[in-house]
Amino acid sequence: MSAPETPDVERAAAAPAGWRFAFSKRWLGYLAFAIAFAIACGFLSNWQLARSKEAAAANALIAANFDxxxxxxxxxxxxxxxxxxxxxxxxxxxxxxxxxxxxxxxxxxxxxxxxxxxxxxxxxxxxxxxxxxxxxxxxxxxxxxxxxxxxxxxxxxxxxxxxxxxxxxxxxxxxxxxxxxxxxxxxxxxxxxxxxxxxxxxxxxxxxxxPAPASAPAPTVTDPPTQDEGLHWSYMIQWIIFALIGFFGLGYALITEYRKRNEHDPAEQARAAERARRRAQKRTDADVEDELLDASR
The missing domain is CATH 2.40.50 (OB fold (Dihydrolipoamide Acetyltransferase, E2P))
Incomplete structure (x- = not known):
């Protein structure tokens, strides 16, 4: 038979994990990936901004020169x-x-x-x-x-x-x-x-x-080219949003693991109970009816 655990060992096992896991190689790797992803999104966003400026300059050139x-x-x-x-x-x-x-x-x-x-x-x-x-x-x-x-x-x-x-x-x-x-x-x-x-x-x-001839080839250009800056501004903002989503996803995963690792911590249990109470307050009558119907089946 193995020797019973000492009180010190029991206290160590029951001690809350806290945020120490966030400094592990795994999570530092996740952070590095999120930063690299954000940098890539930043370059792509800046590229779209440059494309937008080019389109605006081309439009200004047409407006100034065509007529x-x-x-x-x-x-x-x-x-x-x-x-x-x-x-x-x-x-x-x-x-x-x-x-x-x-x-x-x-x-x-x-x-x-x-x-x-x-x-x-x-x-x-x-x-x-x-x-x-x-x-x-x-x-x-x-x-x-x-x-x-x-x-x-x-x-x-x-x-x-x-x-x-x-x-x-x-x-x-x-x-x-x-x-x-x-x-x-x-x-x-x-x-x-x-x-x-x-x-x-x-x-x-x-x-x-x-003088003008009696007949002529069809003119290839009679009106100014379409002055459209395209969707570059929209794409630029989208890349910024993608970068933010990357960090949001990392933070959500970090918090989820923290709660799981600290589920036996009284302080975290109290916070979990408070979150459950708030979710219950947000339940609508339709939610209650759906639960009753599901229970009766």
Whole structure:
């Protein structure tokens, strides 16, 4: 037979556990995980805030530039490579002569859900440089490699008002042959034009031209792009809430284990009784009826 426990051992066994368990490796690991999760949520929240600011800046740029007073091209783009993202949608005016024999088609350009091409016509300016004007969109023809017809550009001297757009990047796997391009990448357009003096920083989306032709490609842009900042602010707040939920869950689990470990502590038993009394006070008549029905079954 084993020896009976001494009073000191009995008192140690009956002593309340307190909060000592919270400093164990297990709970410190939980805390480290909650902190790491909160930091990750913080980075994601900050990323959404940055996206929101970018969207707001883009909207402000559209509002400022889309219907701006046209500025002479040479003033807005003092060199062939000049262009700043802040100039997007800026309206410029330029006078010259279309070189229709050097016209290029940008392929795979959907418009209103239909496949087609955008017509890029070089405009020879007074100083001899070529400014690429996107005159609009034409649908794919009976042959998918070309449109059935392209409305001719006005002949002779023409004054064009266009909105500046940056040269597009290359898209892997998208290429074209002949007088077609996979994207409006102005360095490639320049090569197609045998290295002529071409504005390679930006091209122009046609807004209007004088004289106006009898027929023209469908304009690709007539109204400002939708100015929508999206749900970035909502997502930013959600990530902050997720971080708080992580700490709330950790605290709830900590308190639950404390109560379980200290269930024999008279002080904790008194607190448990008080919590039960408060829950009982919150019971409604419907709760009582449900309990009676459950008991009678």
């Amino acid at each position: 701006s007073r046209p500025v002479p091209l040479a003033e807005e783009l003092p060199s062939l490579t000049a262009y700043s993202p802040k100039q997007e949608w800026t309206r410029v005016t330029v006078t010259g002569t279309y070189e229709t024999d050097k016209e290029i088609l940008a392929r795979n350009r959907p418009f209103n859900g239909s496949p087609g091409f955008e017509v890029l016509t070089p405009l020879r300016t007074a100083d001899g440089a070529l400014f690429i004007v996107d005159r609009g969109w034409v649908p794919t023809g009976s042959s998918t490699d070309a449109p059935d017809s392209v409305p001719a550009a006005p002949s002779g001297t023409v004054t064009v008002i266009a909105r500046l757009k940056a040269s597009e990047p290359a898209i892997p796997g998208r290429s074209a042959t002949g007088m077609q391009v996979g994207t409006i990448q102005l360095s490639v357009v320049k090569q197609k034009l045998d290295g002529a003096d071409v504005y390679t920083g930006a091209y122009g989306l046609l807004d209007s031209q004088t």
